[in-house]
Every structure is written in structure tokens, then in C-alpha cells.
Amino acid sequence: MPLPAIASARTPRHGLPYLFPGQAQKEAFVNEALARLDALVQPVVLDERATPPAAPSPGDSYLLAQGASGTWSGHDRDIAVWAENQWLYLPPREGARVYDLASGSLALFTTADGWRRIDAPALPTGGATQDIEARGALAAIVAALRAAGVFSA
Numbered sequence: 001m002p003l004p005a006i007a008s009a010r011t012p013r014h015g016l017p018y019l020f021p022g023q024a025q026k027e028a029f030v031n032e033a034l035a036r037l038d039a040l041v042q043p044v045v046l047d048e049r050a051t052p053p054a055a056p057s058p059g060d061s062y063l064l065a066q067g068a069s070g071t072w073s074g075h076d077r078d079i080a081v082w083a084e085n086q087w088l089y090l091p092p093r094e095g096a097r098v099y100d101l102a103s104g105s106l107a108l109f110t111t112a113d114g115w116r117r118i119d120a121p122a123l124p125t126g127g128a129t130q131d132i133e134a135r136g137a138l139a140a141i142v143a144a145l146r147a148a149g150v151f152s153a
Contacts, residue, residue: 013093035088039081047102048115056082063098063107063115064089077114105152120151 010017016036017029039061048063052070060082068076071087079090079098092098092109100107100117107115120142124135145151 015091032088035081035083036090039079039088039090043079043096043098045079045098045100045107048100048107052080052087058082058084063100066114077109099149103152105146105149117152118150120146 016033019026019029023029038059043061045061045063048065050065050068050072052062052072053060062080064072064075064078064080066076068074068078072078072080075089077092079092081088081090092115094109094111096109098107098109098115099105103117105117107117109115123139123142142151
């Protein structure tokens with residue numbers, strides 16, 4: 001069975017570059033694809049911010065906040081990864097999840113809200129009859145979900 005003809009130069013989901021027969025400098029395309037995959041597989045970012053750091057290290061990743069400036073200008077909501085000597089921008093897709101080290105939680109991307117963290121529900125208080133065991137169980141569940149990165153701290 002013949003392979004389907006590919007008209008675009010990049011994959012539709014993550015923008016990985018395709019290789020073509022007779023293509024010059026294939027290593028540049030393969031290296032870009034590897035850098036993108038490195039950032040997208042089990043993604044972890046240092047923080048969400050609008051301005052690039054002064055001295056990034058290779059592999060440093062950030063969620064770009066609304067109103068990104070400097071070299072990040074025009075890439076609001078993208079994931080920026082420092083790849084050796086330049087920023088590589090990865091536009092997120094609906095439902096993308098990234099672990100944010102600064103908040104210690106997962107960030108979920110939606111086109112309506114951008115990157116958001118899931119806040120823990122308020123713990124129960126008050127009432128005429130207090131059930132200490134139920135409150136303790138709920139507090140333990142919320143603490144476990146915070147530790148797992150489901151809720152922001």
C-alpha cells in the first residue's frame with residue numbers, strides 16, 4: 001500500500017517538520033523535531049511569565065502570559081523552550097496539560113481561558129453538628145490532590 005502524499009511541511013498536531021526525498025540539511029529538520037518532542041513529551045515549565053529571562057539554560061521552558069514582550073512578543077499563550085541558542089515556540093492545543101514547577105500544579109489549556117490551574121475546593125466549616133472524621137477525610141483528599149499537582153497550592 002503506497003504512503004499518502006503529504007502536502008504540508010509540518011505535522012498537523014505539533015508542527016514537527018517532515019523530511020522529503022532529496023532534502024538538503026536534513027539534520028536541521030530532525031534536530032528541530034527532536035527539540036519539539038523533548039519539550040512536548042511530559043511537559044514541565046519553570047513558570048508562567050510575560051518577559052523572557054536574561055540568561056536561559058538549554059531546555060528551560062515557560063508558559064507565555066498574555067501580553068508577552070521582547071523576543072516573546074506575538075507568542076501569547078505559547079510554550080517557549082530555550083533550544084541551545086534560540087526560543088522555540090510551541091502553540092498549545094485545546095486540552096494540553098503542563099506541569100508548572102512554580103505553582104506546583106498542572107496547568108490546563110483551553111482556548112477560552114488560556115492556561116489555568118485548578119483550585120482546591122474550600123474545606124467545610126461551621127454547622128451545628130460537626131463531623132470531625134468527615135472533615136479530616138476531606139482535608140486528606142484535598143491535600144493528596146494538591147500533592148499530586150491536581151490543585152494549585
